[in-house]
Amino acid sequence: MYINQDKIRKFSNQCFTELGMPEEEARVITEVLLEADLREIHSHGFLRLPIYVERIKKELTKTKAEISYEKDTDTMTLIDGNNSAGQVVAYQAMEASIKKAEHFGIGLAAVRNSNHFGISAYYSLMAAKKNMIGIVISNTAPLMPAIGGAEKVIGNNPISIAAPLKNYEPLVLDMAMSNTAFGKILYAKEKNQEIPEGWGVDAKGAPTTDPNKVVNGGFLAPVGGPKGFGLALMAEVLTGVLSGGDFSKMIPSMYDVNKKQSISHFMLSIDINQLIPLETYYNNVEQLISYVKDSKKATGASETYLPGEIEFLKEKKNKTQGVPMQEQTFDKLNELSKELKIDSLTE
Ligand SMILES: NC(=O)c1ccc[n+]([C@@H]2O[C@H](COP(=O)([O-])OP(=O)(O)OC[C@H]3O[C@@H](n4cnc5c(N)ncnc54)[C@H](O)[C@@H]3O)[C@@H](O)[C@H]2O)c1
Known part of the structure; x- marks a missing residue:
């Protein structure tokens, strides 16, 4: 509907x-x-x-935001969200990061004690709208084991990188670091379908194509195996560790309504024009995307898409x-x- x-x-x-x-x-x-x-x-x-x-x-998230700036340099700010709503904290943090980039070319907001902030693209796109590149990472409650592990130690931490384009919507990679969403595994289970290799592991950490084994005590698997695991771990370093906030097993699920969450974010803005002329950037990035868009298509494919393009088409419709x-x-x-x-x- x-x-x-x-x-x-x-x-x-x-x-x-x-x-x-x-x-x-x-x-x-x-x-x-x-x-x-x-x-x-x-x-x-x-x-x-x-x-x-x-x-x-339940007073696990503050009704009125109480956001404090714990440290402030020309290019960096350390923000304590004091358990305010994640979107409100992240929005303010990204504004602070953009403002620093406007003045000094680059701006980093390291955020602790925030909450679930939704889609990371929303904030990286704030930078792209200002002709900047935005990089946003968040940690989240653990959902995935280490490679060879059989216990949740790492979140499917989202990352988004947005880069402006001159005549089109920005490029925006926006992804979780698990190979797939848990919902897709539940869907396969309901439909009695096998899941592709690499989506999940069973309760003992062994790879499986049986969605029941993932749902009943198993775990999501990181995207690209050890590479995704490494990416997710480094996301914890850039978010919780760097901000002095919580990380990994310290973070309860947002559906545990007896515990505060304390999520950490990393929000970086880069003002392109302070590095290379904006026109040069636009010419370069347009050349890059033309290589993708004009590339030879695989059998059965009629189009090659850019990161974020499919979502922008859906949004327009x-x-x-x-x-x-x-x-x-x-x-x-x-x-x-x-x-x-x-x-x-x-x-
Ligand atoms: N706040 C949190 O704790 C949290 C945690 C996990 C995920 N998320 C959010 O969940 C959302 C979904 O993440 P996901 O990993 O399931 O996304 P996804 O797998 O649907 O897409 C990932 C990326 O791949 C690109 N893509 C998809 N199909 C493509 C194609 N055919 N060609 C080129 N590019 C293509 C998309 O544009 C997107 O940038 C994101 O918005 C993410 O920020 C948030």
């Missing part, structure tokens, strides 16, 4: 303001969730609204036809409206 953008915006904002959150902060969370669903990254869209609300109600939503999410949001005593999405 498709929901009118204004309707879901109003609904989501109201869910947060009803709990006492300032309007501007509610708007930031709503826009990040909306962007995810428009890009059809439904795992990080309004499906997460009920858990965010629950965590605020969904901005006119409405926000795609699964019925289950729609029902959960309407249940939430009863709990919060606000208008449902059907009113």
Whole structure:
């Protein structure tokens, strides 16, 4: 089903303001969730609204942000989110990183004690909109074992790198460091289908193509085996370790509603024009993408896509036809409206 953008915006904002959150902060969370669903990254869209609300109600996430700047140099800032909403902390941190880059060419915000921030592309794109390159990494609760391990020690930590293009939407790589989302394994289990090699391991850490073995005590596998594991581990260094925040097994799942999460982020902005003339950059990057777009196509393929391109095409389509939503999410949001005593999405 498709929901009118204004309707879901109003609904989501109201869910947060009803709990006492300032309007501007509610708007930031709503826009990040909306962007995810428009890009059809439904795992990080309004499906997460009920858990965010629950965590605020349980005072695991602050209703009003209390963000403090612990350290500030020309090019770096250390931010403590003090358990404020992840999107609000990440948005402010990325703004701080961009501001530093405007003045000094490069800006890093290291963030601790934040919360789940949704899709990482939202923040890297903030830099790209200012003709900068944005690099955003977050850690998250552990979901994957080490290579040869049989215990969760590392999150499927998301990374996003956005780079502006002159006449088109920015290039934006936005990915988790697991080979696939857990939801896709659940889907294969329900459909009684095998999963491809490399998606998951069983409870003893052995590779498997049986989704049941992954779901029942097994784990997601890192993208590209040891390389993905290494990437995810280094993401922990750049986020939790570097900011003096939490990392790896210190972080509980966001669905554990008895514990605070304390997520860490790394947000870097690079002002291209302070390194090479912007025109030179645009000529170079356009040449790069033409190599990809004009390349010979594989048998059966009609197009070669750039990072983020498929999501931008979906977003464009969904901005006119409405926000795609699964019925289950729609029902959960309407249940939430009863709990919060606000208008449902059907009113
Ligand atoms: N906040 C968190 O804790 C957290 C944790 C994990 C993931 N996430 C988010 O989940 C989202 C989904 O991650 P994912 O790894 O499942 O994404 P994905 O596998 O759908 O896509 C990963 C990347 O591959 C690109 N891509 C896909 N198909 C392509 C093709 N045919 N040609 C060229 N490029 C292609 C996409 O544009 C994207 O940049 C991301 O937005 C990520 O930030 C967030």
